Amino acid sequence: MSYHVNEKGYYGNFGGAYVPEMLYPNVEELREKYLSIMSEPAFQHEFLLLLKDYVGRPSPLYLAERLSEKYGTTIYLKREDLNHTGAHKINNTIGQILLAERLGKKRIIAETGAGQHGVATATVCALKGLECVVYMGAVDIERQAPNVARMKMMGATVIPATSGSQTLKDATNEALRDWINNPVDTHYIIGSVVGPHPYPDMVARFQSIISEETRAQLKEKTGKVNPDYVLACVGGGSNAMGMFYHFLDQDDVKLIAVEAAGKGVESGESAATTLLGKEGVLHGSRSIVMQTEDGQVVEPYSISAGLDYPGIGPQHAHLFASARAKYVSITDNEAMDAGLQLARLEGIIPAIESSHALAYLDKMEFKGDETVVICLSGRGDKDLSTYMTHFGL
Incomplete structure (x- = not known):
């Protein structure tokens, strides 16, 4: 396929x-x-x-040692947050x-x-x-x-x-x-x-530099180009598509796309498109769209401003429908806790978007010898006031 x-x-x-x-x-x-x-x-x-002289690529593939220790596996962060302008x-x-x-x-x-x-x-x-x-x-x-x-x-x-x-x-x-x-x-x-x-x-082609670099960096660090798991957050889905791109045809790599469940998938305040949506046309393409019975777009919600989109990219819709990638969702509270955890364990404040991908680690079971790559799609500077308010800091 x-x-x-x-x-x-x-x-x-x-x-x-x-x-x-x-x-x-x-x-x-x-x-x-x-x-x-x-x-x-x-x-x-x-x-x-x-990309090299202005953006600062290649972005590092960072071994998050304390995070890895917590989950009992080997976790690398693809540091798109270190790009000029702070994101992918x-x-x-x-x-x-x-x-x-x-x-x-x-x-x-x-x-x-x-x-x-x-x-x-x-x-x-x-x-x-x-x-x-x-x-x-x-x-x-x-x-x-x-x-x-x-x-x-x-x-x-x-x-x-x-x-x-x-x-x-x-x-x-x-x-x-x-x-x-x-x-x-x-x-x-x-x-x-x-x-x-x-x-x-x-x-997707412009963003594919993310997975292209990751394969080369993994080879240098581990001797193999393919990780066991690749995780990324998904709204429309560009950081995830860039992170997945060069792994799509590598069947041994498990792809996990993390959507925003907002206040809960069934709460009426969510952006979990693949769970709540159905086929429809939005913004010029046929994809999976959150909509009412008569086809009106449902208003999405997420604490993350980059994930509250009522659709998903058509390539993602195909990956979901074909089961090539697993599509899951994380709530506001789970994402916020994961963001704070990364700050406290690794000294990295992630964008709330990226925190959704990090939060899914709590729902995974590892044997101890897997390699996990998570796309850290952006830095959390823009979200500091939301973090501070949420945690009362």
């Missing part, structure tokens, strides 16, 4: 490009050109040079800004939830001197104030989304409306493996 996109833009039953007629030329232009542009030697040279998001925005340049686009728009993708987009727009507009839910603007300040510092215009739950889904809706109104000069840098084809494949 193939876990990658086919020539029609589908992963099994999921994917495709469901877009308004006004956006068809943009999406079609991307589809026709993205692979050829990405394979150009000049593109690859500039992309890899920026910069890998994709570097790639897409180079693509946009080659397509002659002068204006960049983006959506953001936790603000990490917004910051990464503002960063590369400043680097390349392009106009940047970021849509962000009004609720997220309040709870992610440091990232909003960073975006504005770099010259981005941050526009609040005030409809619906005023979070990531609504920011994405507003960004799509903008693109419909400005189809010629604007490139939409989607931040996750969602949206119409070719975005899910394109973003």
